[in-house]
Amino acid sequence: DAKTTQPNSMESNEEEPVHLPCNHSTISGTDYIHWYRQLPSQGPEYVIHGLTSNVNNRMASLAIAEDRKSSTLILHRATLRDAAVYYCILRTFTGNQFYFGTGTSLTVIP
Amino acid sequence: DAMVIQNPRYQVTQFGKPVTLSCSQTLNHNVMYWYQQKSSQAPKLLFHYYDKDFNNEADTPDNFQSRRPNTSFCFLDIRSPGLGDAAMYLCATSRVGDRAREAFFGQGTRLTVV
Numbered sequence: 001d002a003k004t005t006q007p008n009s010m011e012s013n014e015e016e017p018v019h020l021p022c023n024h025s026t027i028s029g030t031d032y033i034h035w036y037r038q039l040p041s042q043g044p045e046y047v048i049h050g051l052t053s054n055v056n057n058r059m060a061s062l063a064i065a066e067d068r069k070s071s072t073l074i075l076h077r078a079t080l081r082d083a084a085v086y087y088c089i090l091r092t093f094t095g096n097q098f099y100f101g102t103g104t105s106l107t108v109i110p
Numbered sequence: 111d112a113m114v115i116q117n118p119r120y121q122v123t124q125f126g127k128p129v130t131l132s133c134s135q136t137l138n139h140n141v142m143y144w145y146q147q148k149s150s151q152a153p154k155l156l157f158h159y160y161d162k163d164f165n166n167e168a169d170t171p172d173n174f175q176s177r178r179p180n181t182s183f184c185f186l187d188i189r190s191p192g193l194g195d196a197a198m199y200l201c202a203t204s205r206v207g208d209r210a211r212e213a214f215f216g217q218g219t220r221l222t223v224v
Contacts, residue, residue, distance in 0.1 A: 098158075
């Protein structure tokens with residue numbers, strides 16, 4: 001079901017940039033790349049999404065490889081509130097299913 | 111303002127006693143999802159509705175049922191909860207027709223089976 005692979009865990013120092021990688025080698029041309037994060041004891045929340053071009057929003061940036069087989073979520077300055085599990089998910093253009101991979105648990109060190 | 115609301119946040123039920131979890135949304139989204147999330151695991155999709163069209167995942171146990179009486183509400187029924195059904199249950203919505211189709215999640219209901 002899940003078509004993405006991510007490292008199980010990563011650490012970052014507070015106020016430093018964090019690059020969270022995701023591999024999706026079986027991505028199809030119409031799949032959107034979504035990122036969500038889940039803070040402890042909360043439901044997942046949307047972070048960012050993209051199709052082909054790099055994307056920026058107030059929370060993060062998304063860098064998508066030219067062949068689209070991988071992407072990287074970039075948090076420009078990690079804060080303690082960014083400690084969460086980050087999920088990279090492929091959304092098909094037509095299908096409604098929404099499957100989570102294992103995600104990356106991010107620890108932010110003060 | 112909360113857009114996907116799950117009640118209650120915490121639910122304790124007895125082994126084998128039917129329990130219903132509820133979800134409501136103010137987004138008017140046509141797709142609603144139910145996920146089960148056990149400790150330290152990723153959310154696992156149980157089923158979803160596209161309008162009134164019910165779509166069950168192949169490995170969802172028969173013990174889990176769902177109802178969607180209207181666009182705004184969706185219910186998860188566990189007919190005979192076992193100890194292994196203790197988990198966080200998450201409801202989510204998304205909109206077909208939106209190319210991005212981001213999903214919006216509720217805060218979840220944590221189910222304890224005693």
